[in-house]
Amino acid sequence: AQSVTQLDSQVPVFEEAPVELRCNYSSSVSVYLFWYVQYPNQGLQLLLKYLSGSTLVKGINGFEAEFNKSQTSFHLRKPSVHISDTAEYFCAVKTSYDKVIFGPGTSLSVIP
Amino acid sequence: EAGVAQSPRYKIIEKRQSVAFWCNPISGHATLYWYQQILGQGPKLLIQFQNNGVVDDSQLPKDRFSAERLKGVDSTLKIQPAKLEDSAVYLCASSLRTGVNEKLFFGSGTQLSVL
Numbered sequence: 592a593q594s595v596t597q598l599d600s601q602v603p604v605f606e607e608a609p610v611e612l613r614c615n616y617s618s619s620v621s622v623y624l625f626w627y628v629q630y631p632n633q634g635l636q637l638l639l640k641y642l643s644g645s646t647l648v649k650g651i652n653g654f655e656a657e658f659n660k661s662q663t664s665f666h667l668r669k670p671s672v673h674i675s676d677t678a679e680y681f682c683a684v685k686t687s688y689d690k691v692i693f694g695p696g697t698s699l700s701v702i703p
Numbered sequence: 704e705a706g707v708a709q710s711p712r713y714k715i716i717e718k719r720q721s722v723a724f725w726c727n728p729i730s731g732h733a734t735l736y737w738y739q740q741i742l743g744q745g746p747k748l749l750i751q752f753q754n755n756g757v758v759d760d761s762q763l764p765k766d767r768f769s770a771e772r773l774k775g776v777d778s779t780l781k782i783q784p785a786k787l788e789d790s791a792v793y794l795c796a797s798s799l800r801t802g803v804n805e806k807l808f809f810g811s812g813t814q815l816s817v818l
Contacts, residue, residue: 595745634707634794634809635746681745690759691807693745 593618595694614682707810721783728797738794
């Protein structure tokens with residue numbers, strides 16, 4: 592069975608600074624990878640996804656993630672964060688035969 | 704386009720009481736999901752419907768949880784009797800169909816506190 596690890600439960604960062612949110616997964620089969628964002632008092636929204644092809648995936652709001660098969664990672668990055676990026680970020684993994692498994696989440700706090 | 708609607712937004716009950724949550728997915732979405740999100744954890748899938756049939760309920764505690772989607776549109780999730788550890792946010796999501804490429808649309812959730 593697959594699992595998802597997000598080592599950083601909280602990440603504070605100053606406005607306009609770069610940020611990286613880490614995600615590692617374990618699976619014995621090929622996976623599809625997702626990042627979801629949950630803004631305060633809102634439902635989860637899809638940020639980006641990796642299904643196949645280019646390992647660098649661009650999503651909404653200037654976020655991007657890179658799939659690294661050898662390191663089983665799918666880290667999320669943004670070169671310059673904004674106050675409005677303050678939210679909870681969830682990495683998720685899915686195989687062809689299984690349900691979507693979410694990581695525990697990383698709380699990103701952007702400091703003015 | 705209307706999103707996934709859930710009600711109530713908050714619910715506080717005492718242990719051993721029963722509670723029900725309601726979800727209305729986006730119009731035309733065949734697949735509906737119920738997730739449980741405990742504080743500090745990621746959402747955990749409880750049950751997945753394809754139209755009015757159950758696709759996956761392997762993580763649903765069937766001794767106390769039940770869910771139905773009788774007409775293949777809206778759905779209810781019930782807990783009877785509730786335990787303290789059921790305190791969580793219950794999220795409903797829908798997608799047009801089942802598939803790895805399908806985007807999930809989430810509701811705002813129902814926050815349940817069991818005292």
